[in-house]
Amino acid sequence: MLTYLRIPFLLAGLACGGVALAADLEKGKEINGTCAACHSDNGQGGKKGEYPRIAGQQVKYIESQLKNFRSRTRVNIPMFPYTQERELSDEDIKDIAAYLNGIVLDTKMPTYTGNEDALTKLLMADRVMIIPRAEGDLENGEKIYQKQCAACHGKTGKGRGMFPMLVGQYTNYLQRQVSLYLKGDRPHDEEGTVGRLNDLKAQDIQDILAYLTSIQDTDK
């Protein structure tokens, strides 16, 4: 599994002329010990979305947000001290982003054989993350999402590159981010998104968020 995970990073390193070194997943895991206090051991986040899920998130996106927190272009008071140069170098950011990206959380409860001890069961359940269904008009949500959001965030909401994964994320966290964008409190380098979000009624946004919770167990 580890060797398999490393391949894309090795390739990414080669693509940059071989200068960039492959991310060190062991180091990433070690750094994650600090992050776990708020985002949980497997990056599931916590306190019902006060701390977002970061497991499985896009590498480039994680890197860019950590740099934004560090430079305060995105304000995150709880995380600010952890992102200071002394605490988190560019190299560390690469390692932790790759490590978090590689954590796969299941959207179905595990099937126990009955032979597991309590600890094994707990560890299995810890790798599962199911966002409760949000209320809304799924058909309307799907229509708007596929037309206005999918081009960047992906047809199945998993994101790509600098565009974050939205599916599998806490609904109230996403809602909070949308209001930050609308108020201009979270800077957005893609003016497109702000424009699109501004054009939507609050109910449309709710419908999109409901739709996202309805497609979380879509494979790929």
Ligand code: HEC
């Ligand atoms: C003291 C608590 C705390 C710690 C420790 C912490 N975070 Fe966070 N983190 C937060 C909060 C709160 C937010 C959400 C801020 C917001 O709502 O905009 C966040 C947001 C993020 C985001 C943005 C997620 C997104 O979808 O945009 C990333 C990435 C992240 N944290 C990574 C990390 C990493 C990596 C570490 C460890 C080096 C870490 N965090 C440590 C509290 C914490």
Ligand code: HEC
């Ligand atoms: C032109 C590309 C583009 C389109 C289209 C787009 N987005 Fe985004 N979106 C982004 C980028 C880039 C970010 C990350 C911005 C940043 O760095 O803070 C983002 C971030 C977000 C976030 C914050 C995620 C997080 O983890 O904090 C939400 C929520 C979001 N977009 C919702 C939407 C919705 C809903 C739509 C459709 C109405 C949409 N976006 C359309 C590019 C896009």
